Amino acid sequence: MDVSFLGGPEPQRGVGIVAPFDFALDRELWRWVPDDVSLHLTRTPFVPVEVSLDLARLVSEHETLREAVQALSAVRPEVFAYACTSGSFVAGRAGEHAMGLAMTQAGESPAVTTSGALLDALAELGARRVAVVTPYTRSVTDSLEDFLAEAGVQVTGRSYLGLTRHIWRVPYRDVVGMAREAVTGSPDALFISCTNLPTYDVIPQLEAELRMPVVSANQVTMWAALSRIGKTAVGPYQALLDPVARRGPASLASLPQPAAPPAEPAAPPEPKALAGSGLPTGEADPAEAAAEGTLPEDPGPPPAL
Template sequence: MDVSFLGGPLPQHGVGIVAPFDFALDRELWRWVPDDVSLHVTRTPFVPVEVSLDLARLVSEHETLREAVRALSAVAPEVVAYACTSGSFVGGGAGERAMVAAMAQAGEVPSLTTSGALLDALHEIEARRVAIVTPYTKSVTDSLEDYLDESGITITGRSYLGLTREIWRVPYRDVVDMAREAAGDAPDALFISCTNLPTYDVIPQLEAELRMPVLSANQVTMWAALRAVGKEAVGPYQALLDPVARRGPAAMTPSPPPPTADETGGLHEPGGSEPGPEPEAALAGAGTEAAEPLESAGELGAGPPAADEWGGQPPL
């Protein structure tokens, strides 16, 4: 059969990903990627160290990053992202910028890190007061807080698991419980740290329940990397990716059709129905069901939330 009419595969934008040796969520990264983008993933060399500040420093050494970027250069990515939160915040802001410079020099290609992407995302949604959720130990969580504080971000609450291995096995239910615990002091946004912590399906549901934007490490990494190649990340109703979601679900409410004149010159709603309630009254009762707390992990795959504005906070 002649298949020459197909014209070959579509051109692809290449995004290089440098991940720690224990990264297990390749598939989650792909879920944010449009069809005309390919991810090229490489890992840092194995080291027999548990998740800790020591490991964060080892997997972010400049020569380790340079070697990984050089390997990726063989497939000519348009941008390279270091997908590790702790590895990119452990040295503070100066350390993160030095990592980006080392990667860019090694591959002669634009480069970024998860922690740098986080700051860009917080700026994008105009969030200055942030709650944080991590799977880390206290010392690693403290280091994240120091990094954000250095950048002018106020931490309003935090919750962490204290794990030192196999973070990718954490279920969505634990992520939800930590988010509820951390978000009690009305922050502008909530950040879920660690690229090895599953978050894709939980983000829109948490945004509906908590009435605030929710960011995650993998989400901000892919958002920034795709933006660098002129593409947009895809995802179900996430405030960082969707300007409508960022303004709040009420922005999706369609405007009512204009009234029409009847034979007597009076105005009535199309179809002869009685005039509906004022928009403010209608919105007051909207979103009740979406605001109920999540009761089971199975609910996390539900469709877009139908909630009201973010908890009375000003739109971002």
């Protein structure tokens, strides 16, 4: 069969992804990507360290990033993305900026990191107060809060699981439970951290329930990377991606609630006839009243004059 008339596959734009060695959600990243964009993934070298601040530092060393970007350069991606939240916030804002610069120089193309993309997403949404959900230990969660504070973003509430491994196995129901627990103090948005935590399908549900924008690590990473090459991330009804969603339930929490109309005075009840008496309610039947001793005694006939 001659298929030469098809002309080959549709031309693709390329995004190079550098992920930690234990990253397991490749498929989730693809779900935010339009059909004419391909992801090219590589992973950092394995190290026998559990999820911690030490691991975050190891998987974000500049030499490691340069080698990963150079390996991806063979397929000439137009933008590079470092898909790890903790690895990109562990050294603060200066560290995140330095990571992006090292990747840009190595690949000679724009580069983004998850934590840098998070700050861009919060700015896009006008969010300065956020609730935070993480699968991390307390120390790693504290480091995220420090990073946000350095950027002028206040954490109003948080919830974390304390995990050090197998984060990709956390079910959606646990993510939803943590979100409900974290949303205190009237935040502008909710952030779900860690690129190894599944979030794609749960974002619309949480936005509808919590009445605020919800952003996640993988979502902001793909949104930022694609925007660098003039492409738009795809996803079901998410405030960051969809202007309609941004004007929908996710925006309602910040709107002033209409004042309740003043209550109208209650109308007096209409009199009801007592059964068999023909008298309106509130007037006693003389016979019954006399039987109960509530009427004055009959004085008898008037005296003769």
